[in-house]
Amino acid sequence: MKRGKKYLESLKLVDRTKLYEPTEAFDLVQKAARAKFDETVEVHVKLGVDSRHADQQVRGAVVLPHGTGKTVRVLVFAKGEKATEAEQNGADYVGAEDLVAKIQNENWFDFDVVVATPDMMGVVGRLGRVLGPKGLMPNPKAGTVTMDIAKAIADIKAGKIEYRLDKTNIIHCPIGKVSFGTEKLRDNFRTLMEAIIKAKPAAAKGQYLKSVTISSTMGPGIRINQQKVLD
The missing domain is CATH 3.30.190.20 (Ribosomal protein L1/L10, rRNA-binding domain)
Incomplete structure (x- = not known):
């Protein structure tokens, strides 16, 4: 080289x-x-x-x-009150099946971290083949599968x-x-x-x-x- x-x-x-x-x-x-x-x-x-x-x-x-010195774009998979919580706490993108379709059909990846509530993992699981290799699949060990959406977003934005x-x-x-x-x-x-x-x-x-x-x-x-x- x-x-x-x-x-x-x-x-x-x-x-x-x-x-x-x-x-x-x-x-x-x-x-x-x-x-x-x-x-x-x-x-x-x-x-x-x-x-x-x-x-x-x-x-x-x-x-x-x-x-990290980098502006991090957070995508949250959530519904109802948790979707509202995500929007109010600075998530860049919030959605459910609509975002799954956007990623699958448009090859859309304008985000850096994915967070999901536990009840959404069945939906998010459809994206395993595309999110997994990019290191973007939500994971409980990383704190990105959680009901505490506000804390998850705050921590990610803080570095x-x-x-x-x-x-x-x-x-x-x-x-x-x-x-x-x-x-x-x-x-x-x-x-x-x-x-x-x-x-x-x-x-x-x-x-x-x-x-x-x-x-x-x-x-x-x-x-x-x-x-x-x-x-």
Whole structure:
């Protein structure tokens, strides 16, 4: 894969053999971000679990103290009073079968998070094949299948993110923008890592945190000493 000039210049700043202290890593990720837009900072955590086994799944959600820096569009599947509650509390889209049809027929995906009341999951289930691969399917563990619609919307708008393993046992999560600065990025990172560590499955054996890497949208990966993530 051919890399651009800016990426190669940024790469010179990073010692690929070194495990950085968290604060040092966040200082460096800002220096290495050279795009003309405000790059997103992402965390990539490789875990010592096997996601093929149900008892080794790691999944949940956490509200980042400083948000993600992104405006999140929330779609809510609800009816009656709960639909009204969603509209009054800032949901961007509210509906039921009508929204299912819109997504199926128009390939419409102008939203970032889907919330549903439990009674609507039979309807939402029809969208499993299209929402599932995009990571948009509502899930009780992530707090997106709930009767407390107001709280769900408030948390999401405040910076709630979902974390889950991919097929290679890695969690990928945004934790803010380069413009946040070291302190806010560090706070968000610590909050996410505390949640991931707390979510360690009882069935997980051996080393849990295999590697922790941060990067900006266009920048190189910077490896953090996994033993120091909460320092």
